[in-house]
Amino acid sequence: MLSSQSDARSFPAFLGQPQAPGDYTCFVNSGGAVFNVCSTTRRFCVTLPVEESTHAIEVTVTAPDINHNISCFGQSITRDNLNAGFTGTQSPGVFGSAQVLRLATLNVPNAGGLYACCDLAPNAVLRSFNY
């Protein structure tokens, strides 16, 4: 049953899309997680449907090593796509296993939107979003 207050939601990264349309071939889906199989860093973004204002996004990622890292940020927008807030960028400090990045809480204006983007180095993995 849905509650009147918004419950936490989670989505596998596969829900998103590359920032650049030409990068579709760089991202491979495996069990909902997205891998960058290209030889350079590429950006992948996921829209996060919202029904209320305050959201703290958690992103689960895996970076193979410090030279192949992943960095993510969240962004809120108005209904006409003007920016309303940014979380700042975060990267994991532990490599080789799944890590949760806790982004700063964002304010989404009424009828606005929320999304998150990650810059994935080669072989970095974007797993899921919880917010």
Added chain:
Amino acid sequence: MRAKLGWVVLIVLAGSAVVRAYRTEEQELLALRGEIALLRERQDRLATNVRPPIVVRTQAPAVEREPDAVRPLLGTATAAEPDDGSTHDPLASSAAARAARWEAEARRNLESVQSAFAAEPVEDAWARPTRSALHERLAEVSRSSVSSLGNIECRSTICAVDVVHSSADASRQFDARAFTDPHDHVWNGPVMMTPPKQNPDGSVAVVMYLGREGTSLLK
């Protein structure tokens, strides 16, 4: 001879009268058939238009409850209709209430950041170099996106920056470069903007609240 002729005339007249009467009956019969056909056609039309009788249920059967997932969306759907005769759309009023809650919450969030900034003491060791660095870097970004940088004020964990963008597109360009450029973003802490204020010349005025990296503007 005259008598014979009289009889013949009489017989001819009688015959023609009989023929006329027969024709009249035949015409009446045809007319009656036509009327019957019309009546049958009307009857068929009426039978097609008749709807099944409306059954008014005074109590819903126990098995016909709305699904659990639908009930919250209905909000006050089970409440009594307003007795002022106005039409009550429970889905619309529920959506309007949700939008009002969202609007109020977003406004409270923004006000809480504005209040926090106003209440913060100035920590010179952080505020001075941060303001200086911000001014230098944001000025560079504003030049490339046709935006005008206004006042910048930093305290102990938050800076407030006034900026006027020449257009909505310039605003998007400025923000992308300042906050999400993968190689060269200006600020890596949380950012919250006031709702954009559209000026008559098409420019867009915004106040940006920039939180120190590692902090959260919203508690």
